[in-house]
Amino acid sequence: MTRPSLQPPVLPGYTHVRPLGQGGFADVFLFQQDMPRRQVAVKVLHAKVRDAAVRSLAVEADVMAALSSHPSILTLHEASVSSDGRPYMVVEYCPGSLANRYRAEQIPVAEVLAVGVQVASAVEAAHRIGMLHRDIKPSNILVTQFGHPVLSDFGVATAVMAGDADDVAMSPPWSAPEVVDRMSSGTVASDVWSLAATVYTLLAQHSPFDEPDRRLGSDELKARILKAKYRPTGRADVPASLEAALAGGLRRVPGDRHHSALAFGAALQEVQRELGLPVTPLEVPSEAWSQSSRVTVDESPRGPARSTVPVAPRRHVTSSSTLARPPRTSPRAIVGWVVGAVVIATLTTALVMSLAGGG
16 A cells, blocks of 8 residues: 655644655654754654554653763654654764665775674663663664764654554564564664664675675575574685674674673674774763663643643543643733733833933
């Protein structure tokens, strides 16, 4: 069935430029913000969504707000509800993704190592506030206007957190065996797998268990992932230490992998030192920040009055008419305002005439 053409929301202070993409629950548009003037990306839910999808976008906004200060995570600017009742998020506009890059060219090893450490830092930061990403892959690593990689799209993570795990669409080429086999909806270990699979893909120009010259069918790919027999990237300029670091993240048994995203990032740093490259810092938040930034599911309705996305109660679909309205003003208060305005205007006129006469 063909999807209808994308319909951008009407947002005060923003001008629609063009569509950027569409997904199962949300569409993304490029907008021009009027003040401050800049281009932004707007992710907006479809007009008709279930309660869990609305909740998941609310949690996604909260997660991204908590993590936006991290230099390798996409920045959230705003979240609210459009005039037609669709929840939306305004985020930093990134003109490209690493998915386009690795398909078009062989990315240098030094650059892949730097990207790997930066994204490992972002994943570790998410883990430290109790959040799993669950969908790490090249297309979710965007590139900012200044060429810096940032991790995006916490939608799958927050859909699970908001109680919508049944409809989560995984990305098999980068998913861990236990996720592909539906034994788990995600763990720290499965995020480490996806992180290693993503770095492997940037080097090899194909996912770890695909063929270099063709994409395998879903059943064959699943069978290979479940066996998890590591195959080298096939690049002569990839040192054995980097192959070992990748293999350490792609082991079949979760407990045999790098124990954290931080550990995987540290393994990539060791390869940088071995090759005489500048060592990319692992930017990890403090324990105090991690504790204060933890995100939970808020069941109460939220809207523009709280500058965030409204969350529908589990047993009732929240419509735009239930959002916070300004209090009604009594006729007596209106009369008082008018009289006050007249008095102020009279006094102002007398003061001006007095000053003019004295000059």
